[in-house]
Structures are given as structure tokens and as C-alpha cells.
Amino acid sequence: MKIQQGRATRLLAVLSLGVLAVAAGAQTWTFDGDQEGWIARDIVSYSDLGDPSELMWTGSGGASGGYVSKFDPSMNTFCFSAPITAGTDYSAYLGGNLTFSLQSDFNDWTADSVVILRGLDSGNLTTIVSALPAPNPTWTGYSIDLTGASFRIGNQSGAVVSDAQFASIMGNLSTFMISGEYGNGVKETTGLDSVSFGAIPEPSTTAVLLGSAALLVAGIARRRCKR
Ligand SMILES: [Ca+2]
Numbered sequence: 001m002k003i004q005q006g007r008a009t010r011l012l013a014v015l016s017l018g019v020l021a022v023a024a025g026a027q028t029w030t031f032d033g034d035q036e037g038w039i040a041r042d043i044v045s046y047s048d049l050g051d052p053s054e055l056m057w058t059g060s061g062g063a064s065g066g067y068v069s070k071f072d073p074s075m076n077t078f079c080f081s082a083p084i085t086a087g088t089d090y091s092a093y094l095g096g097n098l099t100f101s102l103q104s105d106f107n108d109w110t111a112d113s114v115v116i117l118r119g120l121d122s123g124n125l126t127t128i129v130s131a132l133p134a135p136n137p138t139w140t141g142y143s144i145d146l147t148g149a150s151f152r153i154g155n156q157s158g159a160v161v162s163d164a165q166f167a168s169i170m171g172n173l174s175t176f177m178i179s180g181e182y183g184n185g186v187k188e189t190t191g192l193d194s195v196s197f198g199a200i201p202e203p204s205t206t207a208v209l210l211g212s213a214a215l216l217v218a219g220i221a222r223r224r225c226k227r
């Protein structure tokens with residue numbers, strides 16, 4: 001009986017993963033083939049785009065299967081910058097989460113450890129930031145809830161972003177950057193991998209699929225009990 005329960009549990013786990021994969025519709029950058037359009041930007045303020053430069057691509061390692069990295073280009077703050085066309089609608093991810101992995105060989109500079117989003121809030125280009133703990137020398141996974149409460153206006157000590165402001169900015173996004181600046185001085189190399197905006201699974205789809213999975217598992221358990 002123990003074995004049967006174990007099999008049923010494993011099957012349910014596999015089916016649940018399937019449900020998440022089907023329902024999520026994530027925007028994902030794996031960096032398994034190349035830089036996927038990402039570049040570095042060397043900024044002096046969070047509302048600045050700074051000097052662009054190329055990222056190095058490595059075809060193996062990272063969180064998995066390859067990653068991008070950059071040696072600190074200057075005493076400014078360098079960021080990994082996503083290839084987002086101004087005015088892109090990311091509102092499908094409201095309430096979902098942003099996940100990514102970072103690695104840096106130094107973590108003695110935490111003042112600029114942020115994710116930066118910029119978009120139109122009521123027609124005004126607005127920069128919002130979410131503070132992060134600095135990464136480890138090993139790959140470190142992050143997950144940020146895509147709600148206003150995770151972000152502040154302008155910098156880490158700005159006003160908390162309201163959900164209405166966040167919805168407006170996400171609906172008209174022009175910039176998405178993740179800081180690579182974790183070393184005090186020009187000394188660190190920082191890597192980035194597995195960046196993903198994940199949506200909340202559709203409740204109706206999830207309910208139907210999970211219901212089907214539960215019936216299937218119950219059926220298997222019943223058949224096994226009859227033996
Ligand atoms: Ca990868």
C-alpha cells in the first residue's frame with residue numbers, strides 16, 4: 001500500500017508540473033544559445049540608460065546550459081539589460097513572479113543590488129526598483145513577486161509602488177535591468193542566467209487540469225486496491 005501511495009503521489013507531482021508548464025506562458029531567457037539580445041549598461045543613476053556594451057556568453061554552466069556574464073566596466077553601476085521594445089505590455093505577469101539566477105565573485109558592494117523597471121505611469125516615464133540581497137560566488141536563485149509592494153519609486157528608499165502604478169508601468173514597459181554591480185571597486189565578474197517572467201496560472205484551467213489529475217490518481221489507487 002505504501003508503494004501504491006508513493007506512485008500516486010509521484011504521478012500527481014508530475015501532472016502538477018505539467019499544469020504549471022501549460023498554464024504559465026512565461027517570458028523566459030535561458031542564454032543556452034547566445035546572449036538573446038541582452039547587453040550591459042553602465043549607469044550613474046537608476047533612471048539612466050548609460051553606456052551600452054556587450055555581454056560575454058558562455059555555452060555551458062550557469063544555472064544550466066550556458067549563461068551571460070560581464071567584468072565590471074567602470075566605477076559606475078553596471079546592469080544586465082533586457083531587449084525590451086519601449087511600450088511592451090507585460091501586464092500578463094501582474095501578480096506572478098520574476099525569477100533569475102546570479103553569480104558574482106565579489107559581494108562587498110550591496111548598495112546597488114537591484115532590479116530596475118521603467119515604464120509609463122499615467123503617461124510619465126517612471127523608474128521603480130526592487131532591492132535584492134547580493135549574490136554568492138555560487139549561483140544564487142531569486143524570485144520577486146510582481147506586485148507594487150515589491151518595488152519603490154526611483155530608488156530603494158523611495159515610496160512603495162501602488163498596485164495601480166505597477167499595473168500601469170508593467171502595461172507599458174520600456175526598460176528591464178538587473179544589477180551586476182556587487183564588488184566595491186572595479187574587480188568583479190557577475191553572471192546571469194534563467195531569467196523568467198511567470199504569470200499566475202489561469203484559475204479555470206488549473207482547476208480543470210488538477211481535477212482531472214486527481215480523478216486519474218484516484219482511479220489508479222482504486223484499481224490497485226482491487227488486486
Ligand atoms: Ca542557461
Ligand SMILES: [Ca+2]
Pocket residue numbers: 072074109181182183184185186187188
Ligand atoms: Ca564594482
